[in-house]
Amino acid sequence: MNEPYLCLKRLVFSATVVSIAMAMGLASPALAETGVGAKPIDGATVIFDGTRKMLDEKWTYWKGPRFSSALPIKWKIVDDPVDKGTVVMTDDPAAAGGKYGTADVVTKKKYRDFRLHIEFLVVKRDGNSGVYLQNRYEIQVLDGDKTKHGMGAVINETPAPYHAYKGIGKWNAFDITFRAARFADGKRSEKALLSMFFNGIKVHSNQTINQVWGGKNSGIDGGNNGGKGITDRPGGLKLQCEGHEVLYRNIWIKELDLTKADTDFKK
Numbered sequence: 001m002n003e004p005y006l007c008l009k010r011l012v013f014s015a016t017v018v019s020i021a022m023a024m025g026l027a028s029p030a031l032a033e034t035g036v037g038a039k040p041i042d043g044a045t046v047i048f049d050g051t052r053k054m055l056d057e058k059w060t061y062w063k064g065p066r067f068s069s070a071l072p073i074k075w076k077i078v079d080d081p082v083d084k085g086t087v088v089m090t091d092d093p094a095a096a097g098g099k100y101g102t103a104d105v106v107t108k109k110k111y112r113d114f115r116l117h118i119e120f121l122v123v124k125r126d127g128n129s130g131v132y133l134q135n136r137y138e139i140q141v142l143d144g145d146k147t148k149h150g151m152g153a154v155i156n157e158t159p160a161p162y163h164a165y166k167g168i169g170k171w172n173a174f175d176i177t178f179r180a181a182r183f184a185d186g187k188r189s190e191k192a193l194l195s196m197f198f199n200g201i202k203v204h205s206n207q208t209i210n211q212v213w214g215g216k217n218s219g220i221d222g223g224n225n226g227g228k229g230i231t232d233r234p235g236g237l238k239l240q241c242e243g244h245e246v247l248y249r250n251i252w253i254k255e256l257d258l259t260k261a262d263t264d265f266k267k
Contacts, residue, residue, distance in 0.1 A: 101217035134235035161203035
């Protein structure tokens with residue numbers, strides 16, 4: 001059998017395997033702009049580059065009902081344990097024992113619709129943190145949990161896409177397109193919506209978000225009508241501190257204006 005024919009046969013076989021896997025929901029096409037190390041897309045703004053300067057410049061504490069730390073931000077800038085450079089660690093003493101809401105940090109800028117990239121590394125088993133969109137809706141960062149409260153879940157809304165998680169001691173990446181809730185005559189007419197790639201694997205597609213979970217200490221509107229009293233005010237990107245060693249780096253965001261209720265990925 002000649003070499004060109006053999007190469008073509010292998011290519012056809014590989015394409016067939018991928019097609020079958022996608023049809024079975026075992027794989028999905030990754031985008032070049034997603035995953036660990038993804039660089040900012042056109043129009044995006046870097047909001048954390050690993051430096052103390054940018055942390056203090058673009059972030060502050062969320063002064064929610066249980067806030068008990070104090071500026072300047074007590075989170076530490078530490079050496080990246082895997083690659084060159086520095087990163088931030090969520091180890092504020094005020095949050096020891098899992099007291100979320102005591103020392104969470106949030107961007108000073110507030111957002112409505114956006115495309116977000118963020119990378120995290122869980123240092124130890126059962127490490128816990130969380131990425132809050134608009135300081136309302138949590139995308140869970142929790143090692144070991146595969147439930148609706150687990151790693152990569154839109155918390156309490158979807159099962160954890162745990163298969164996409166690389167594990168402790170390794171960098172992971174969320175890439176999210178988010179559309180804020182819409183309002184008419186002061187009432188919510190359309191729920192918040194998102195699509196998400198986890199380490200380059202598409203795990204959420206046009207997922208609706210019903211409420212703020214975790215109560216008033218979790219995020220804005222959490223204390224309104226059991227978390228269902230969503231308001232129209234924008235919110236910052238928040239990172240949760242629960243007294244665990246979770247690292248973050250390479251965070252960038254691009255503001256969008258999604259007129260249609262569709263968060264399917266676009267640059």
